[in-house]
Amino acid sequence: MTNVELKLEYNFITTFVDMKLSEFETEVMQLFWKYSKASAPEVHEVISQNREVTYSTVKTIIDRLEKKHALKRKEQQGRTIYYSAAISAKKLRKPMLNNFIQKVFGGDKQQLINHLLNDEPLSEDDISYLQNLIDKQQKHHD
Amino acid sequence: MTNVELKLEYNFITTFVDMKLSEFETEVMQLFWKYSKASAPEVHEVISQNREVTYSTVKTIIDRLEKKHALKRKEQQGRTIYYSAAISAKKLRKPMLNNFIQKVFGGDKQQLINHLLNDEPLSEDDISYLQNLIDKQQKHHD
DNA sequence: TCTTTATCTTGACAAATGTAGAGTTAAAGT
DNA sequence: ACTTTAACTCTACATTTGTCAAGATAAAGA
Numbered sequence: 001m002t003n004v005e006l007k008l009e010y011n012f013i014t015t016f017v018d019m020k021l022s023e024f025e026t027e028v029m030q031l032f033w034k035y036s037k038a039s040a041p042e043v044h045e046v047i048s049q050n051r052e053v054t055y056s057t058v059k060t061i062i063d064r065l066e067k068k069h070a071l072k073r074k075e076q077q078g079r080t081i082y083y084s085a086a087i088s089a090k091k092l093r094k095p096m097l098n099n100f101i102q103k104v105f106g107g108d109k110q111q112l113i114n115h116l117l118n119d120e121p122l123s124e125d126d127i128s129y130l131q132n133l134i135d136k137q138q139k140h141h142d
Numbered sequence: 143m144t145n146v147e148l149k150l151e152y153n154f155i156t157t158f159v160d161m162k163l164s165e166f167e168t169e170v171m172q173l174f175w176k177y178s179k180a181s182a183p184e185v186h187e188v189i190s191q192n193r194e195v196t197y198s199t200v201k202t203i204i205d206r207l208e209k210k211h212a213l214k215r216k217e218q219q220g221r222t223i224y225y226s227a228a229i230s231a232k233k234l235r236k237p238m239l240n241n242f243i244q245k246v247f248g249g250d251k252q253q254l255i256n257h258l259l260n261d262e263p264l265s266e267d268d269i270s271y272l273q274n275l276i277d278k279q280q281k282h283h284d
Numbered sequence: 285t286c287t288t289t290a291t292c293t294t295g296a297c298a299a300a301t302g303t304a305g306a307g308t309t310a311a312a313g314t
Numbered sequence: 315a316c317t318t319t320a321a322c323t324c325t326a327c328a329t330t331t332g333t334c335a336a337g338a339t340a341a342a343g344a
Contacts, residue, residue: 022331023245030248041291056334059292064331079291079340096246097257103165104238106172113258115235116251117275127279129252130259134272137264164301183321198304201322206301221310221321 019068019087028061029070029092032085039080161210161229170203171212171234174227181222 021029031038031046044058062083065071070092074084105111122130163171173180173188186200204225207213212234216226247253264272 020330024332027245030245034248039291053332054334055291057332060333061331063293078342081292093246093257094261097254100242100246103169103172104235104242106176109258112239113272115232115239116255116258117272117279119232119236120239120251121282122279126252126255127276130255130272131276133256133259134264134269134276137259137269140263141266141269162300166302181321195302196304197321199302202303203301205323220312223322 019070019092021065021068021070021092024061025065025068025070026092026096028058028065029085029089032071032083033089037074037082037084039082041080161212161234163207163210163212163234166203167207167210167212168234168238170200170207171227171231174213174225175231179216179224179226181224183222 028043028047031043040059040062041055043062044053044055047053047058062071066073066083070085070087071083072086074082076082101107101109101112105115117130170185170189173185182201182204183197185204186195186197189195189200204213208215208225212227212229213225214228216224218224243249243251243254247257259272
């Protein structure tokens with residue numbers, strides 16, 4: 001997937017770390033950005049609503065995310081470990097989006113915007129949201 | 143990466159085929175969408191402008207794309223085989239984008255639009271371009 | 285306290301992916 | 315015709331990824 005350059009600060013020493021998440025790992029991260037904390041059984045529960053997958057599989061993904069320092073243990077209740085995101089959505093999404101544009105749209109951001117707005121139907125909600133964004137930007141120009 | 147459902151038509155028989163391209167494979171496809179035909183040495187040449195990679199590696203990727211029916215042999219000049227895309231950019235991008243939104247933005251398209259448009263300030267040109275698109279879409283809803 | 289149950293840990297494996305060396309062979313150059 | 319070169323084919327391999335079963339173990343319930 002994407003190679004995320006993460007800048008970590010260990011008491012005044014700045015280090016660069018590369019984080020690379022797989023598709024499944026990225027999918028799981030969504031939940032931690034949404035809910036701030038979650039346990040493996042909970043994640044399993046949610047993912048299971050979409051497709052068939054065992055607890056073991058989900059837990060393995062979570063373990064790998066922990067090893068990659070994308071998740072950290074937050075607290076424990078009984079035997080249950082609660083994890084939380086150790087890296088923000090924004091930090092990950094930015095390089096991932098750039099990589100996606102590079103690989104799938106040949107680096108042409110406009111193409112992506114085009115595709116998004118022309119080839120996929122926008123809901124009325126999407127449209128008013130977009131209108132709003134534009135209006136805001138418009139102000140900066142006046 | 144993404145699972146692309148491709149509808150192929152073999153003399154009146156419609157078949158569904160799943161196509162799954164890796165990141166590198168997707169990257170290589172860009173060139174074939176851009177140039178309509180290219181040889182392995184040419185692709186190698188272009189990719190090499192960005193990173194270190196041997197001809198062998200590139201050729202392997204092309205072979206795999208051929209096996210997946212994403213590329214087809216178009217013509218031969220001497221020993222050199224020229225390939226061309228056997229699937230359109232649009233067909234591939236659509237499911238890939240959807241998958242990306244799902245996995246990276248938790249299915250929230252507006253988040254993506256937000257990222258795209260707020261990342262950098264829009265030029266007046268961008269704005270009028272967008273306004274135009276919106277107006278067009280708006281019509282579909284009325 | 286003893287049993288049941290839920291959660292975790294460990295180890296494993298096939299398939300996909302990125303990577304490339306070695307060897308073959310057909311063109312091209314001399 | 316002979317040699318050189320460029321492109322191809324084939325094989326291989328380490329790593330990553332998705333997947334899970336089996337076993338250990340702690341908490342909860344009887």
